[in-house]
Amino acid sequence: MSDNIRIVRDATCTFCGCVCDDMHLTVDTAANKITKAENACVLGRAWFKEHAVEKRPFALIGGREASTEEAIEEAAQILVQARFPVIYGLSDTTCEAQRQAVAIGDMIGGTVDTTTSVCHGPSGIAFQSVGESTATLGEIRNRADLLVFWGGNPAESHPRLFTRYTVTAKGMYVPNGRKDRYVALVDVRRTPSAAVADLFMQVKPQRDFEVLWALRALVKGKRVDPAIEQTTGVSLAVLEDLAGRMKRCRYGVLLFGMGLTMTRGRHFNSAALLALATDLNEYTHFVAKPVRGHGNVTGADNVVSWQTGFPFGVNLSRGYPRFNPGEFTTVDLLARGEADAALIIAADPGANFPQRSIEHLRAIPVIVLDPKASHTSRHARVAITTATYGISVAGTVYRMDDVSVRLRTALPSPYPSDEDVLTRIKARLSELIGGNRIPPALAA
């Protein structure tokens, strides 16, 4: 092996919520490239091999090149002057950075919100209303003999969800892998994921709730009108068969995606699915698992929850945390024109928010921390280049099942980490404010 080749074993891929930690990376230290990512899926290979530490300015202030230091000063000045700032993103950075971001929110009395509010936020709300029977991915791999995927296309979005954790993985009580499991896929269209399933159940768009409710009824032995087929596109016989299989299995799992949470019904859909899994525990052991997208969106949920008591959409302007999705979620704050400054960390709302929200984002001072240029950074007042987590930055990330993993680094980066930049912004804010800002109502 030549001198400029380094192997990093058991590195972690943060591309999606699977957070597979069995990557063996080959690093060409001379070229500063990852040349091989053993065990990675097609998405992970691209994530590692196409990563280049670009020659970007350390920071831009109003489009002009600046040092990180200058940008931190400008960011602090914007945040200290803002009356209703929002801190948003956080799903593609370490928990260490997330902790600093929430600390800043608490210090200045801002709103802290994460990309959860635009993906599985409805599942978070459903969780608060009905609870959830769930499991780590290892339990699913070792025990599940029935898998139902709902509203997602893991073959393309989370390829190793099938191979490492669920469909084809072999486990303690399912030693033959795929042969020991019954697999169903429910979606509004046939995707490449359907190929792995024993049953593909195509539901009419926006009719997931009705199908879930019919399954709940059938599981409980209630009569369902055969007209359900006209409403949902699924025949009663198919539903009865699936309900029967769910009741008879030893360890069943419902894995669900944004096809369920971001369609008509939203948190009602998630709640119906979670309630179905709970109901099934009358008959067998059954769990449910939201399939999360970003590499550390689950960490963001955890950090924001343990620091504030609520998972996302948390406002701290009164001096303590308040939770109200729709009021304190970023899309809504922006669309109503309420936020007067934004600190965006590792997210690109400028690319994927509704137009009205983006328009307001362009009208207020925005600070962006991102390893790459984005739609959001292009219009930002301050854009700070940071190093990429899981490649150049160590730290903690949470898999979609709340299991945490410590990242290893493969390539050096000249840029600071999100955590470092946020810690320095916080320190400067503390100087400017004199500790945490106390709202007048509390100071009195």
Added chain:
Amino acid sequence: MLRIANGRVYDPANAVDGEVRDVCIAAGKIVSDVPAEARRIDARGLVVMPGGVDIHCHIAGPKVNLARKLQPEDHRRDVHPRTAFTRSGVGGTVPSTFTTGYRYALLGYTTAMEAAVPPIGARHTLEELHDTPVIDKGFYVLMGNNVLLYKLLEKGRREEFRNTLAWWLSVSMAYAPKLVNPGSDEAWKGHRNANIVNLDEKIESFELTPRQVIGALVEAADELGLPHPAHIHCNNLGHSGNYATTLDTMRIAAGHRAHITHIQFHSYGEPRGKSTHNPTSKAGEISEYVNTHPNISADVGQVMFGQSTSMTADAPLAYMIARLGGTKWVNADTEHESGCGIAPFTYQDRVYTHALQWAIGLELFLLAKDPWRMVFSTDHPNGGSFMSYPRLIRLLMDREFRKEEMRKVNPKALAQTALADGLDREYSLGEIAIITRAGPARLLGLAAKGHLAPGADADVTIYEEHADKERMFGAPRHVIKDGELIIEDHEFKADWEGRVLHIAPDYDPKIVDVIRPFFEDYYTIQFNNYGVDDSYLGRHEVIATAAQRAAATKARAQ
């Protein structure tokens, strides 16, 4: 340097019972004297005790955070605003991390032990504990349903079993091994949500019984010389007639140390008389056994009326509780290590069973002959929040208050217990100091905590004496942590990072050859990524095992 002058000092570990004297502090420790120019706190008329030590609570980690996320309604009416230098948060039965630390400190507690963490959740727990300010903290790691340990035990590989246990305690940075409803996870996860009811029942998928698992873990923990022994949540929690299982579990531990936790929940007799479902009290029998067996210690797990959150590694129990109350329910299976269940719950004084549970807890306190071995807990937040500790202290110290409260509860339940027979003991301040600090510290093997002799950690609480003990213990005037005056005249003067307390028992490094293949076959996290590294510890202290203490003494002697 600090001199707490002329306070009435309660330091039962050093046989000081309310004498007026000075307590001196330098460099974070209690010392015998400080120079005259040292800062002076005038404690005339005040009561001085070591900081409180909570031996069993649920304050950090995966299940706690799920319970926190589950209940926005628990938080919104009980907010905890920030100050210029302390963080904001929310309370309720499952407070946010910062609020947990500050509120423990506000009650004069300076150490608390999170009681149930699956080892795979150790990193997460340490992250939360890092954000739990002021207090020192540690956690117990769940070992009673561990699949690899079961596999070693069923083949009689006791030496490897012990080494594997030591490895797990070490790499998870835990403080003690915890057993919860041993044997039940396999029945719960693998066989139609069943539970284990008998200690001699075969554990699903293994040639093993809970009796063998309990025996082996109690013995191995003792052989390792751990500062705190196996910490046991017995089988059949909450079920009528479970006292027999509890007695049986304690008998298994004969010849070894063992700690039975929240023993109140395990002291129920079968229904009697016409009733077919109302359990009875067996506090007398349980108390008698603990009183006469010095190898056993326990914490009570008192039930306090009002809102609670059941959160437990005992998944079948949480399912039962959620179905009783018709509440929302969380279940979380953790690969090869644990189950978990969560359900909000309200204890009501007029409900027979709840009143009985409340009374049994009080019986256990009042019948205990050795307060050093029957210590204070509500199994926060299972029996009630730690915020109810001052009220519980008043129930123990104030007979008249207790009688008033007894008049409010279900009389049929009360009639089943010794409380109805005029059990009128009142705890003294010295005894309260034992059950809330000196006793738990001793049971935990924390030589520098729970007392005020030179060399002890300078964790000190200074109370105003009030006839109303709830008021007295609800708001200490000053709280000193590591020698720093954190709370002065009831107000925070500084923020503080407490230490993580953990153990690092020695193990044969070759044991990794036994453990690694199991990980490769069955875990979804790589073996090399599993153990917790030092970056998660922050301020911390390793508490030595007996063998490590002996080696250190020998090294010093040479």
